Amino acid sequence: MGGSLAGLLAAHVLAGYADRVTVVERDRFPDGTAPRPGVPQGRHPHVLLQGGQTALESLLPGFLAELRAAGAPRVGMPADMVLWQDGRWLRRVPSTTHFYTGSRAQLEELVRRRVLANPVVGVAEGAEAVGLLGDASRVRGVLLRDRSGDAGAEPRPLEADLVVDATGAGTKAPQWLAAIGAETPREETIDTGLAYASRVYRGRKGVLDGETLGYYVYPCPDQVHGGGALPLEDGTHLVIVSGLRGDEPPTDDDAFVTYAKRLPHPLLHRWLDEAEPLSPAFGYRRTANVRRRYDLPGRSPAGFLATGDALCTFNPIYGQGMAVAAMSAVALRDALADPRRTPTTRRVQRALLAASRQAWDISAGADRKMPGAVGTALTGGPADRVAGWYLRRVQERSPGDPVVGRAFRAVLTLSAPDTALFAPPVVRAVLFRPPAPTPTEPPAAPEGPGTPEEPGA
Numbered sequence: 298m299g300g301s302l303a304g305l306l307a308a309h310v311l312a313g314y315a316d317r318v319t320v321v322e323r324d325r326f327p328d329g330t331a332p333r334p335g336v337p338q339g340r341h342p343h344v345l346l347q348g349g350q351t352a353l354e355s356l357l358p359g360f361l362a363e364l365r366a367a368g369a370p371r372v373g374m375p376a377d378m379v380l381w382q383d384g385r386w387l388r389r390v391p392s393t394t395h396f397y398t399g400s401r402a403q404l405e406e407l408v409r410r411r412v413l414a415n416p417v418v419g420v421a422e423g424a425e426a427v428g429l430l431g432d433a434s435r436v437r438g439v440l441l442r443d444r445s446g447d448a449g450a451e452p453r454p455l456e457a458d459l460v461v462d463a464t465g466a467g468t469k470a471p472q473w474l475a476a477i478g479a480e481t482p483r484e485e486t487i488d489t490g491l492a493y494a495s496r497v498y499r500g501r502k503g504v505l506d507g508e509t510l511g512y513y514v515y516p517c518p519d520q521v522h523g524g525g526a527l528p529l530e531d532g533t534h535l536v537i538v539s540g541l542r543g544d545e546p547p548t549d550d551d552a553f554v555t556y557a558k559r560l561p562h563p564l565l566h567r568w569l570d571e572a573e574p575l576s577p578a579f580g581y582r583r584t585a586n587v588r589r590r591y592d593l594p595g596r597s598p599a600g601f602l603a604t605g606d607a608l609c610t611f612n613p614i615y616g617q618g619m620a621v622a623a624m625s626a627v628a629l630r631d632a633l634a635d636p637r638r639t640p641t642t643r644r645v646q647r648a649l650l651a652a653s654r655q656a657w658d659i660s661a662g663a664d665r666k667m668p669g670a671v672g673t674a675l676t677g678g679p680a681d682r683v684a685g686w687y688l689r690r691v692q693e694r695s696p697g698d699p700v701v702g703r704a705f706r707a708v709l710t711l712s713a714p715d716t717a718l719f720a721p722p723v724v725r726a727v728l729f730r731p732p733a734p735t736p737t738e739p740p741a742a743p744e745g746p747g748t749p750e751e752p753g754a
């Protein structure tokens with residue numbers, strides 16, 4: 298259920314095990330890369346972190362070359378960007394990681410083309426899942442309503458040995474499970490009330506040209522406004538401003554530009570003043586972290602799995618959801634292929650949750666500290682409190698210290714496990730070196746050579 302990134306990639310993996318996989322999608326897929334109604338977040342900036350790149354390449358070999366050929370900008374971190382993080386400007390030392398910043402719609406279209414080329418994978422477009430078939434012990438299929446048909450018509454059943462919920466953050470699967478008598482997942486939530494507004498611009502001139510591909514201010518507890526400009530495949534920039542509950546960014550023309558004055562530096566506001574808007578501004582407000590604990594005992598009937606945002610939704614400001622969708626598909630593949638264990642529903646569901654654990658710790662850990670955060674998971678465990686002291690020292694040092702910065706970026710981009718922060722050179726720097734000075738103004742140029750090419754690029 299759900300033909301976006303998580304659903305398509307799960308279908309790709311399951312095609313290795315099934316006679317037939319049907320992707321049920323309530324939208325009709327567009328020709329090309331137009332945004333579609335079922336993915337309203339597609340109008341907002343989407344970065345593909347390095348952990349997600351590795352996962353996608355492993356699922357669909359050659360994918361990154363296709364993404365580059367389609368023009369998706371590859372942005373080195375931190376050399377190619379002007380970045381404000383944890384209240385400081387980052388030094389633009391040589392890049393140790395990179396992400397892609399092309400449009401969400403283009404990335405999904407490339408994945409869709411690859412996955413649907415497999416004859417085992419079929420698609421039911423314009424078909425909305427409205428319920429589940431089965432009982433408390435086993436899910437046996439899905440109830441579908443044809444969106445172009447008679448609204449009053451009875452839903453039709455689609456029987457299946459396995460149903461995967463990939464309907465995204467707005468999933469109704471917990472209600473559908475309750476309706477067939479199955480246990481519902483416990484929900485963990487942390488909501489900062491963060492709201493986005495995004496708009497496409499063509500920049501005429503200014504600091505975002507030449508060697509500076511993008512600009513980004515991450516909100517933090519002392520400075521809750523965020524914003525930035527990230528390059529798209531057609532040479533334009535997608536500009537975002539963000540604020541918290543009660544001070545949401547506006548979507549009307551002048552107010553959008555004026556809102557950028559709330560950022561800690563006038564750089565973005567000046568750039569916007571000189572740039573040409575190419576689209577209206579679109580708002581987005583549903584940004585809570587939500588984790589559905591289908592993995593707990595008794596919660597998951599056989600024949601049902603949840604993945605992607607339907608399992609674990611993150612505050613999008615950390616740019617993790619697509620990467621986790623891909624990493625979850627890798628976890629699904631590995632759990633099914635594990636010769637040592639029978640892949641029971643619960644075991645596979647646990648593997649899917651584990652694939653999102655680090656991303657959850659990052660976004661939940663940061664959001665718990667934001668003023669006004671509400672939810673059911675506002676206090677971390679004892680380990681979180683001990684780690685908090687160390688992590689604060691990491692954050693103070695990463696903007697100016699290349700060793701700590703490299704490890705921190707690798708963890709934040711999901712390309713290294715969080716234990717990388719405890720490698721001996723990092724521990725030495727974190728415990729014994731004072732924070733290195735950071736620039737007082739946005740650094741205009743990289744300090745060394747630019748981002749190295751990827752092997753095979």
Ligand SMILES: Cc1cc2nc3c(=O)[nH]c(=O)nc-3n(C[C@H](O)[C@H](O)[C@H](O)COP(=O)(O)OP(=O)(O)OC[C@H]3O[C@@H](n4cnc5c(N)ncnc54)[C@H](O)[C@@H]3O)c2cc1C
Nearest residue numbers: 299301303323335338343344426465605606613616618619
């Ligand atoms: C504002 C914003 C910015 C983001 N920025 C980033 C970023 O920078 N980097 C990043 O990695 N991630 C980002 N994300 C997260 C990312 O968009 C998602 O994690 C990613 O799209 C994977 O989601 P998914 O496939 O699980 O769900 P979605 O992409 O939400 O797709 C759900 C699909 O299910 C379909 N559907 C829903 N209900 C039904 C139904 N009943 N029957 C049939 N079909 C149904 C929908 O039409 C849709 O196609 C952002 C999210 C938001 C909200």
